[in-house]
Amino acid sequence: MNNLHDPAEEEERRRQRIFDYRLSRARRISENVFGILASRFRVFQTSMLLSPENATRVTLAALAVHNFLMTKRDQAFAPPSLPDREHPQSDEVIPGQWRDEPNLLDELRRQRVNRSGDAAREVREEIKKYMNEEGQVPWQEGLVFRRTARV
Numbered sequence: 694m695n696n697l698h699d700p701a702e703e704e705e706r707r708r709q710r711i712f713d714y715r716l717s718r719a720r721r722i723s724e725n726v727f728g729i730l731a732s733r734f735r736v737f738q739t740s741m742l743l744s745p746e747n748a749t750r751v752t753l754a755a756l757a758v759h760n761f762l763m764t765k766r767d768q769a770f771a772p773p774s775l776p777d778r779e780h781p782q783s784d785e786v787i788p789g790q791w792r793d794e795p796n797l798l799d800e801l802r803r804q805r806v807n808r809s810g811d812a813a814r815e816v817r818e819e820i821k822k823y824m825n826e827e828g829q830v831p832w833q834e835g836l837v838f839r840r841t842a843r844v
Contacts, residue, residue, distance in 0.1 A: 711829075712821035714837045725776045725789060730755055732791040733770065 731737040734755045741748045762770045777789040824833070 708821060708825045711833050711837050712817075712824050715824050715833065716820075721777055721786065725791070728789070728791040729771070729775060730759065732775075732794045733759065 727737070736751060736755070741751065743751065772790065774790045776791070778787050779785065780787055
């Protein structure tokens with residue numbers, strides 16, 4: 694049995710791990726944004742019976758109010774425990790307070806299907822290539838590989 698690793702396979706695994714980490718981080722941020730909005734503005738906890746244009750206006754108005762209140766550093770509106778955050782030493786995700794309130798994300802999670810078509814796989818490959826080339830960020834390798842070294 695040959696213990697030598699194919700450098701191309703090693704590189705592909707490295708690129709995939711970086712992509713997986715960054716996709717997971719982006720998903721968590723998106724869930725935080727929607728979850729916080731839904732926990733503060735009840736209109737996001739149910740289907741909007743509005744035209745797409747009016748639903749866009751409602752969403753933009755909620756974002757404007759949210760951003761205004763955030764600039765005031767209103768602890769009642771947005772306590773530090775509201776969003777998910779990473780533990781500084783372990784990188785473990787600490788769930789945000791907004792997750793204690795039931796909302797539509799629970800229903801969306803139950804509907805998730807893990808099969809993707811060829812077009813979706815091609816998009817993922819393009820994003821992976823971008824994240825490992827011109828879209829790479831200075832911290833990604835250190836974070837991804839520091840995390841796996843502890844496991």
